[in-house]
Amino acid sequence: MSRIRKILGTLLFFSCLSGTLLLGVQATTGNGAEKSPAGAKTTLKGVIVTEEDLLYEKECGSCHFPYQPWWLPERSWEKLMSGLQNHFGESAELTPATQQQLTGWLRNHAAEHSTIGRARGMLRSIKADATPLRITESGYFRRKHHELPRQVWQENPAVRSLARCDACHPRAELGSFNEHEVKIPGVGRWDD
Ligand code: HEC
Ligand code: HEC
Structure with a gap:
């Protein structure tokens, strides 16, 4: 994929995260990057990508596809982010500041705060007393992939794990x- 397609894809991906453009979402860290009045960076085509969006893709998208935060409820992200030293058998540890920042960002964009239909479906399939760490173990996901x-x-060999969403879902x-x-x-x- 060309660099520009990748960048555009990332922008579109993040503009889809909450079903709306992330206009006005506050970026909270200051590292000297250009700031729009909303405190976020304005990029190609006027889509605004916050520093947290980019940070998430960098830190949580290096080993696997950066799962949209609306796939899991707040409590799941909180639990997952507090156990990064043993993250599915690997270490995904972050500095305390980055961990805190990304935990807040994930919680703010978690399923409870999304209007996306799939997020609602996901929430309905998770029992109130359950805190799943995997999207792939939810009732919603299983229902969609049981065939x-x-x-x-x-x-x-080109897939191996259902957690590799992007292996089969090109977008x-x-x-x-x-x-x-x-x-x-x-x-x-896949035609069923
Ligand atoms: C060092 C590599 C690595 C990094 C960095 C990493 N992960 Fe993972 N992650 C994994 C592995 C390995 C799995 C298990 C994948 C599998 O079962 O195929 C996984 C699985 C997951 C799953 C469950 C997927 C499912 O089965 O539904 C979630 C959610 C997840 N990671 C979120 C994150 C988040 C959030 C971050 C950033 C804080 C992160 N990961 C960073 C290696 C990593
Ligand atoms: C091995 C390939 C494969 C992987 C990996 C995979 N999927 Fe799928 N997914 C499919 C297929 C095939 C269907 C359609 C199933 C059907 O119609 O019976 C599907 C359907 C879906 C649907 C329902 C689509 C619709 O139109 O209703 C969702 C949502 C979905 N997948 C999400 C995910 C997510 C999220 C991941 C990663 C955590 C993932 N998938 C990983 C193959 C895959």
Whole structure:
């Protein structure tokens, strides 16, 4: 993917995070970057991307796709962010300041604060006393993927894990998971 497509994709992805442009969202750190009146950076096409958006992609999008915060409730993000030293068997530790900043950002954009239909569906599928750390273990996710035989993901060297949303959903970074866009590596389009 060309650099510019990647940047545009990132912008679009983050503009889709909350279903609206992130206009007016406050960026709270100051590292000398250009500031718009809202305190956020104005970038290509006037889409505003906050410093936290970029920080999240950098810190939480290096090992895997940066999952949109609206996939999990606040309590899940809080628990996940307090256990980064053992994050699914790896260390994803951050400095205390960055951890605190990203935890706040994730909570602010969590499922409870989203108007996106999928976020509502996700919330409905999670029991009130449960605090899942995985999107892929939710009832909502399972319902959407139960028809997928293991051969096409677990035994597929180009996929291996259902947590790799972007392996099969080409526009996952834009927040788009439409079933008609699905293309499984080595398998092709998915028509059920
Ligand atoms: C050092 C690599 C690494 C970094 C950095 C990292 N992760 Fe992960 N993360 C993993 C691994 C490995 C898994 C398990 C993937 C799998 O099961 O296929 C995972 C899984 C997850 C899952 C669960 C996916 C599912 O199954 O639904 C979430 C949510 C998650 N990470 C969020 C984050 C957040 C938020 C950050 C930033 C604070 C982060 N990750 C940074 C390695 C990393
Ligand atoms: C192995 C490929 C694969 C991976 C990896 C994968 N999906 Fe999917 N996903 C599919 C397929 C195929 C469908 C359509 C299933 C059907 O129609 O029965 C689907 C459907 C969906 C749907 C419903 C789409 C609709 O139009 O209603 C959502 C939402 C979704 N996936 C989200 C995710 C998320 C989030 C992740 C990562 C945490 C993920 N998927 C990982 C293959 C995948």
